[in-house]
Amino acid sequence: MKQNNLINTVEVSISDALTVKEGNINIIILPDWSQLEEGLIIELEQVIKTVINHSDSNQITLLINTNGISEDDANLVLSTVAMNLLLTENFDITVECEISLLGNLDEIELRAIIPFLHGRIILQHENLEGLALLIIEKIPAYKIEKFHNIHIGQLVFDLCTRLFQEGRWKEAIAQYQKLLEIQVVDADIYCNLSYCYRHLNLLEQYFNTLQQGIKLYPQEGRLHFSLIIDLRRNGRIQEAILSAENAAKCLPNDYTFKILKYLTVPSIYENQEEINFYRQRFIQGLQDLIQQTYLKTTQEQQSALAGIGRLTNFYLSYQAQNDIDLQCQYGKLVHEIMAANYPQWVVPLPMPKLQPNQKIRIGYASHYLHSYSGTLWLTGWLRYCDRQNFEIYCYYTGNEPDPVTQQFQNYSDVFHHIPYNLSAACEQIIVDKLHILVFPEIGMDAQTMQMAGLRLAPLQCVAWGHPVTTGLPTIDYFLSSELMEPENAQEHYSEKLIRLPNIGVSYPKPYIPPVIKTRSDFGLGDDAVIYLCCQAPFKYLPQYDFIFAEIARRLPKAKFVFLRGTLLEPRLKRAFTAVGLDSEDYCVFLSIPERLDYLMINLLSDVYLDTFTWSGGNTTLEAIACNLPIVTCPGEFMRGRHSESFLKMLGVTDTIAQNEAEYIEIAVKLGLDQAWRGAIAERMSQNHDRLFDDKACVEGLEAFYKEVCSKH
Structure with a gap:
């Protein structure tokens, strides 16, 4: 705050100081006010002269801690300092220096202001008593004689780094933006700034920051990689592919972007036609990638090694088709790259x-x-x-x-x-x-x-x-x-x-806590029939969206609780609209970061709806441990038959459907018939020992080990 009289500083509250000073470069000093007045005045004169002589003094606010002195006495000392500087140096600090007094800072207040402090000027006599020294040590400290050589870009950058490391994303964003304003720019700033936006789930700002960074630093692979991967993860597949093609142009020798250019497929699909389209694109892309893979030079070998070390073809398998031919082609390519690097x-x-x-x-x-x-x-x-x-x-x-x-x-x-x-x-x-x-x-x-x-x-x-x-x-x-x-x-x-034997693994029975929360804790009604839909969004294929709407049409009290499925909202809206319903009346999207809450949702739900073509594994086993009735329909491949195998081993097969129509019938019956639902849950509870901690599969595994070892 600029003063228009000799000096008109006021002691301000922490919140006021932050409001006024957030855009400035804030430098704090902690004078020892108990020292002799002559020495105190000399130190303050030195500091203020240093700030005024700084090349960017117009952007600097000097915060003076007044612990140990009253506001009136501090102002009196500063008035003397101002008068001395005016007479001896012709410095009018009312015009040339922005000063705020901060008094009686306790540890809590100091913690509050730390994210806005760019540095501390070290005094010969400091008052650190009563302040948390560990907190003070986090602030970069500069000697008086060296401060005028410190560029404000460095001051802001150091604060950015500190805030970033501490995970203070909002405060870090403000400082990174300050860096960009003062034209201190490098690729790390765009990487870190985008990372902050991502942590705050500010996706548009996240993507925009990456794109801005790429325009300035087209050779910076990190920026391209993050942009492509997260565009795909968020269902923006066409943008992801265009970004991959752009990255491949900017970095033609980076094998990572060849893979992304040719093999990127969606994490979720809008309709069944998209699945066929992107599968054909992958088939052709894999051929192109293989033809354009060169492993003659050391550089080519290492680039290919790095590329396959950053990516897998994970999402291909969620198209619900037999992948053996494509997997063999890709597996052969991986093997050839590894053989070239590690013969x-x-x-x-x-x-x-x-x-x-x-x-x-x-x-x-x-x-x-x-x-x-x-x-x-x-x-x-x-x-x-x-x-x-x-x-x-x-x-x-x-x-x-x-x-x-x-x-x-x-x-x-x-x-x-x-x-x-x-x-x-x-x-x-x-x-x-x-x-x-x-x-x-x-x-x-x-x-x-x-x-x-x-x-x-x-x-x-x-x-x-x-x-x-x-x-x-x-x-x-x-x-x-x-x-x-x-x-x-x-x-x-x-x-x-x-x-x-059996399910092939010996799964330990999960610990299930007592029910200590209610539906209202999750914004769910007691009279609703809750269908738990807890799979990752890429397991839900669009050709099965109608099933939710059909269950809701027959059971108006149905609530479908998706734990990771917000990307599915547009598809579900279309499916419900097709039968004259509003998906918002039936679909609930929750974010459950804590395991305890996840188990509570299982315990508070009525029915678990398994996914088609790729069923639940760990999630189904935990639902069984919670005695939550499970509706499943086995698919063509093993990955779509996990839940069926668990229920068969458990001896509770009533809720295994053979087709989509039967799946809907079972799900609706479980919702309407509370007695049957309870009987299913009770039988599940009684038969846990059949499923969990199975030793027969271990005996079968070890018999296999012995047999193949003896053969060789």
Whole structure:
């Protein structure tokens, strides 16, 4: 605030200070007011002269902390300082220096103002007593004699960095925008600013920031990559493809953008015709990608390696078709790229001989040896392992350890945590001389796909953490389930199919807490019939949207609770409109970040509606643990038959439909007939032991291990 008289500073509240100063460069000093007045005046004169002499003084606000002195006395001292500077330096600080007094700052107030402080000028005598020193230390500190050389861009950048690291997204955005205003620009600013917008779910600002950054820095792959991936994730597929084509032009030698240019498919589809269109586009794109993959030079090899290390073809499998041919083409491409980069790790390995009393060494390698749906079941395989005949090695290549990670470590004879280091993980597996290496999933994590494209053990298997054939020539067996696979299942796999007993995995029974919340806590009515729809949006295909509307037409009290499905809103609106209903009367979209709330929703719901073609896995098992009746209709492939297999093993098959019409009938009957619904739930409760912690599948798995080892 500029003063028009000698000095007219006022002590302002924290909130007022922030309101007035948010756009300025705020520098704080913490004088020791108890020192001799002569020394105090000299220090204040030095600071104010330094600020006035700064090349960007017109943008700087000097905040003077007045802890330890009254407002009147502080103003009196500053009046003396102002008069001295006017007489000796001809500085009129009423015009040339913007000053605010901040008095009696306690720790809470100091924390509030920290996000707006760009720096502190160090005084010889400071009053830090009563203030949290750890908080003060977060503020960049500058000596008086060096401050005038600090560019304001550096001051703002340092504050941006601090706010970004602390996750203070709104405050960081304000400072990043300040940087752009003062023409301090580099690619990191656009990356970080976009990241802040994304965390606040401000998608338009997020995408605009990335696009602005790309215009200025067309060679910056990070900006292109984030833009493409998140446009697709948010259902903006045409923009994503155009952005991928633009990235491929800007960075023609970056294999990442070749993959994205040719193989990008939607995460969700607007209609069934789109599925066919994008499948044909993928088929042609894969051919083009293969033809344009060059692996002669080291640069080409490394670029291709980096590309497949950032991406998988995850979304292809959600088109509900037999992917074996496309997966084999892609798997062969991955293998060739890996062989070009690591020729020493693609040669066949001899099976290590078993000496008397020696155990078979089984390795499990995954990015997800933590609490994750695709690997949680693996704890059962390890927990019930026959320790007399098998030695367990685990390789955790991710880096989100939690209590489940500790379980994996406890159940292993040897546990290696090698995060984000492909070569080191591969070298360790080779050194351990395994008999069999198992990947619990292949297809969700790019580094796992790279490892699986090598030959790191004599025999290599994949399990159904991601229930789709890998197409990799280096994976020998697919460990599946006798209850999930149709008769012609081998036609869906490039690997030799192994049908393990029951559901193939030993899933630990989840802990289910008592009901401690009510429907009203989630904005749901007590008289509604709640159908839980908890799958990821890409599992919902458009040809089945009519089912929700048909259930609602027959059951006006129906409420469909989607936990991750806001992208489906336009499609559902069309489906309900087609039968004369308003989707907003029936569809509820909730965000449930906490596990406790997720389980509460299961416990408070009436019916679980499974998805067609790709059914629930972990979600269905947890719903069963909550005794929530499940409506399912088995699909053509194993990935669409999980829930059916769980219910068969549970011995509660009344709610398994054979077609869409029967699915609707069962769902409506469960909604209308509370007694039947209760009877289903009771039978589920009584039969939990049939499903959870199954040991028969472990015995079948280990019999397979022994058999294949003896054959080799």
